[in-house]
Amino acid sequence: MPTPDELAAKAIGERIQTIRTRTGRTRAVVAGLVGRSEDWLRDVEKGRLQHPPGLEMLLRIGQALGVRDLTEITGGHELLVGISRRAGHPVVPAIRAAIEGVDLTPAPSPIDTTELAARVERAWRLWHTSETPRADAGAMLPDLIRDGRRALRTLDGRDCRAAAAALSGAYALSEQVLAWVADAPLLWLAADRCMSAAEIADDPVTLAAASWVLGNVWRSTGREDDAYQLAADAVALLDSHLDGNQAAQALWGACQLHGAITAARIGREGDALRGIDQAMGMARALPAGSAHPWTLFGVANTEISAVSVQVDLRKSGGALDAASIIDPDAVPSVDRRARLWLELARAYAQQQDWLGTLGALRTGTSVSEESMRCHPLARSLVGELVSHGGRITERESRALAGRLGVTA
Incomplete structure (x- = not known):
């Protein structure tokens, strides 16, 4: 995170850009997280907007950047605000309560580690097969995490290690569910506890x-x-x-x-x-x-x-060639199938092929609207479509932006 000296005398847009680059976040990801286009965020950073973002949008930008003190963005007098607890999906609060909570009550009955492991595996299977993976798999996680923690506290020896392996799987799935829809501290906590449980599983x-x-x-x-x-x-x-x-x-x-x-x-x-x-x-x-x-x-x-x-190497032609051999129906995960179309959309956008970008984003959204709506790159791309796609794609781009919760 930048030091106060690095931010001194900088305008709000410059502060946002400095924090974003120092924390390794791309403009596309931050724009997607706040539901705007990459061009819009660029204009914010360069001070080009006729009407700068208001407090509500600054709070959303602060959440996306992981700052706690809004004065890191605004400068001026201290204004501490609670912007670090992000819930971009209805399942987040219950999962947060299970991860962050402390429950010292004994388990009402002995926990069967074989059954616990089977429940975790069912949750993972649901994550991969559902068109709404966060809603469906996420609903299973609070009880899985609580039961896994109780088992870890009350069992010993081989049973304790088996419980730890299952609990690690529950925390791993929580990281997948929470990605892009929760704040960074909660993601870090889920991943850290996943590793801690794995170390106990040995x-x-x-x-x-x-x-x-x-x-x-x-x-x-x-x-x-x-x-x-x-x-x-x-x-x-x-x-x-x-x-x-x-x-x-x-x-x-x-x-x-x-x-x-x-x-x-x-x-x-x-x-x-x-x-x-x-x-x-x-x-x-x-x-x-x-x-x-x-x-x-x-x-x-x-x-x-x-x-x-x-795509990440910015070789869009190579990406399209690599995609041409894939049978989407052979992809065993709905979320990953949607991600394939998102990667294709990114490749088309690199070539400024806006019709191709629109088609890929629409197909990905038909595969899993939830997955696309929750991913900042999809949200950023649809914003770019509205801004740059031209009249031929404008109506459909705006309709898609509405489905993904983007204001372009």
């Missing part, structure tokens, strides 16, 4: 899976180098556990994909492409139909990640 696969989760949070909050190293460490941890262990093999591949996407974000093209190649080799070696319940690692997810890598 299982390489669970530890690698928790690293995959924690790396997601690090990458989205400006710690890309740390996220890349964590993925590499998880791969190394699993290297000696791959023989005959499909869960370890799938996590090894998923961490390779994580590293590839992270490398692309920081411009390390060779490392990004190498990670995709390593992951694809493992995906093709796995038996057909096998998948880790969290990551659903396999050929289809690797192909989608290859598209993401090309």
